Structure formats: structure tokens, C-alpha cells
Amino acid sequence: MNTIKYTPLSVIFFVAFSLQAASFENSLLLNATRVIYKASDKKGVVFSVTNNGSLPYLLQARIRENSQDPKKDIPFIITPPLKRLAPQESVRLRIIYAGDTLPRDRESVFSLVLKQIPAQDLNHTSKITTVSVATQNTLKLFYRPAEIEERNADKERENVVFKKEPDSLAVSNPTPFWVTFESVSLNKHNIDIDNMIPPFGRSVMPLKEKTEGGSLEWTTINDNGYPSEPKVERVK
Secondary structure, eight states, X not given: OOOEEEOOGGGXXXXXXXXXXXXXXXXXXXXXXXXXXXXXXXXXXXXXXXXOSSSOEEEEEEEEEBTTBOOSOXXXXXXXXXXXXXXTOEEEEEEEEOOXXXXXXXXXXXXXXXXXXXXXXXXXXXXXXXXXXXXXXEEEEEEXXXXXXXXXXXXXXXXXXXXXXXXXXXXXXXXXXOEEEEEEEETTEEOXXXXXXXXXXXXXXXXXXXXXXXXXXXXXXXXXXXXXXXXXXXXX
């Protein structure tokens, strides 16, 4: 009988890449691309992961600080933090808020990190040295306090305010929600954007070409992880 051994971490190279719907070899299937944790979810929120491949994997789940919203502590517990997934097996990860330190007038954002570590067949007869690669998916975890959780976040994100400046485009977020832009274009020219604007925050996007203004089109990412309907407005 073949035996399976997980490759020691000392010989694994970790490769991070952007999450779409699945990861390395289309084997890690996730049920969402972001997690919204409402304060009323007293028993936590559940996130499902399926090994859609033909090989077993070790799944490591952690919650870490998001660089755009630094926090001293991570007030979340995730279970199970480590799980072996056989082919076609699923696991329900439960995320529990175990603190009382986050702001109550705005969202906070963290990173849900899922690391997929492949198993290695000890009876593999090839003399060629192989390197196992662990893939890492990072999703956004938004904590939404009770004071704002009943508000329509998708609708309120439409209230961002753009202002044309001499060589840049400024955007203000007057809402208590994080705003993640999918795209921004001015006169059909794409603009390099800050991906996320914090609650009650402001960002300045440099323009590659000088312009007096014109037609501005933009989309954001909604709570379900999909692009919103394009919004079009005039800026001067």
C-alpha cells in the first residue's frame, strides 16, 4: 500500500497568487472570494473549502492583519486551523469573533489566509528530485459592527465622491464601509487606483495625462465579491 507523507516545511517554497475561483491545479474550491462577518453572527461564520483535485492536501487556515488596516491584535479564532483534505473532501471553517476591541462606527478588514500543502508519495520510484509547492490564497475578511450591519453597504458605496485635481483624481469615501474598486476610467482611459479606500478615508490617484475633466466611469466590488454596475458621472 502506498504511504503518504507531507513534505517538511523546510523544503517548500510558498507561492502567493490572486484568488479567482480555484487555486493550484484547480484543486482548492472556495465558496466565496470574501467574507463578511456581521456582529450579530454570535456563533461565527462558516466558510467552505473543497479539495476538487485528485491528490490529498493539507489545508492551513489563519487570520492575519491586513496591511491597509493595521491592528495590534487579531480578535478571531478559526477552526480547524489545520486539516487534511482527501480528494473531493470538503471542510467547513468556522470563524469566531473573540474580542471587543474593534471600532463600532466602521468596518474593519483582516486577511483570511488559506495555504494548500500537497502530499508526496513516499513510494515514488523516480530518482529525480522533486519540489512540492504550497499555494497560498488570501481573501478579505470584513468585520461589520452591529451599529452599521443593517445598512445597505452596496448602495452606500455609490456615495463615493470624486474630485478632479490638476494632475490627479481624488476620491473620498464618506461611508463606514471599505470601498474596493474594480475599475476607474476617465474619458475611457484607465486610471491606476488604490484598490481599497478605508471608511471615511480619502485617496489620490495620479493621472498619466493632463485633462480638464470629462466622463468618469467606475465600478466597485460588492458584498458577494462581484463587480457592481458601472457608474458614470461628469468631473471638472
